[in-house]
Amino acid sequence: MDVFYSYTYGSAGWLFLQAAPLIATPTIILTVLSPDVREPTPLEEYFSRSLGITMLFLGIMIVLLTGSVPLTSSISDTTNAGVTTEASDPKAPYAVPTLTISFLYHSAMSTFCYARYNTSGQSAFILGSIGSGGLAAVGLWCILFASSSGRISRKTGADKRTSGFPFGNKESASAKKKQMGKVI
Incomplete structure (x- = not known):
């Protein structure tokens, strides 16, 4: 289950890392990705900040819906051995669907960044592809091997x-x- 926690928090951390510059400094992002230096338009600034906020809340939702943070108020409910990804687990009923959606997101972003790297040659895209691809690989591993208990x-x-x-x-x-x- 440690890999599942690592994936959950790693995915949220990766999204936070990408969201911070989008929210704080859309001008720097535009300067890095654009061949000509100019001020961002209000529309570009709006899209940059709204994408950053969306990524922040997507990371929070991944952590909450997978059950990595117990949402119970009773101490006795949190003394169990840990979080499972079973559908019948009351602490994380949406763990497997959330895991699947976040895996699909990271796979799509890795593919998109790789395609952009091939067309533009900018190293920022290959770094994004490597980060998202690594998380997609761990997410696939969790879907295949950490989503159900073995039947012995x-x-x-x-x-x-x-x-x-x-x-x-x-x-x-x-x-x-x-x-x-x-x-x-």
Whole structure:
């Protein structure tokens, strides 16, 4: 579950890092990305600041909706072992959908930044692509491996969700042979 927390807080931190210059200094952002130095128009300033504010609140929503910050007022509710991404978990009912949407966001931003880097050659875009791509990779890992608890068989001790295709599961086969020997 540590990777899940790292993804949640890393995603919020990355969004905050991108939002801060958009809100505070749209002139510097325009100067860095534009070939000619000029003052931003009121429309450019509005879009820059509104995008920054949107990114701030998206980061906050990711942290809150994944259950990384407990939103209960009772101490007994917060003494459980931790946050899970199970749909039945009352502390984080929207963890998996929020995780999926934030993964899709980071994937789209990584692709967009890479495409802009290829057309413009500016290093700011490749840095954005690397940051968003790294978070997208961790988000995919969380979706695949941290979003449900394993179903362990009482008899064999193996995960029930695995199959023998395309390779045989020799560990499971040996456990079955041992059990057959005990039954007879």
